[in-house]
Amino acid sequence: MTDMLAERSRSYWFVQGMKGLFSLPGFILMSAFVGFTALAFQSGLTRGEATFLTFFVWALPSQMIVVGAISSGMGVLAAFLAVSLASIRMTPMVAALVPEIREKKTSSALLIFLSHFVAITAWVYTLKKVQDIPREGRLAFFAGLGITLTLVNTAIVFSLYGVVSQLPPIAAGTLYFLTPMYFVMSIWESARQPVIYWALALGIIVAPASHYVAPQIDMLVTGLVAGTFAYVIDRSRRRRAS
């Protein structure tokens, strides 16, 4: 009897999670994926490749890096390193989420499977709502939200690819611009530490130099040089402050 109730409440919470698609962050994410579709098309990816990339990576920064790596002819190992450097932040994110949503009997295999659906939107949304959800409904809530966001945005990329490829040049060019503008503003807006502003500014300044000096691995060079420099500036600022 209690098992049946728990089952019913799990499907209830799964559906509650799915409804997160129609939240403001959900809409912003979908708009970003419309822009990503244009970016992928104009960078030369096929519909199948863009769709596959969205489902099997499911992290916009990683996806942008992969698109850039494919079109600039970057080696797979360098691209793996670049994606890794941008994705290490996933480890503390997942580590913070898991204790909130797991039950004692939740298997590691299930958590490993569900961890693929952790990206910034679902993560923020789940952590915000989790306190109002009973323990036995939390994993289902996250699963409903994360899987829905992933599948719907994968479907957006698949179905809009055809539309984007038929757009008149002005519209296509403008839509391409949505991705860089979305990213630069969302990084600025969500920055919690001053080091982020430094890293953003220095990354933009160093990028053309890296492109000129090391076109095959320019992303890695920009990240390591500008990122380390920003870190050193920030650390000396913090030391002076303390």
Place this chain on the structure above:
Amino acid sequence: MTAHEIGVFVFILIAGTLGTDIWRWLGVFGGKQLSEESEALIWVRSVATALVAGVIASQVLYPGGVLAGTPVALRIGAAAAGFAVFLLLKKNMFVGIAASLVVLAGGLYWLGI
């Protein structure tokens, strides 16, 4: 090995999926030692941000497709205008993005593209 040499799908799986999912998996098994405030993580966050910033800059400076042949001044101008609006309007992303797209579209129209 480039995507051209090993195939785009294999390239995506190795660089994209593995490069992202490995870090998610690590989080499932005790990523608890990795404190949000640790120096190592601040450096990682800084490098990650600079890396993505570099990708953004490349998308504006060296775009593919329709924008490839357009004047770089127009693209930088549109990006700067949008970002200025974003800052002036207390970080309003929607209006900021719209402003940069309007400037870009206006410029493209004026150029006859």
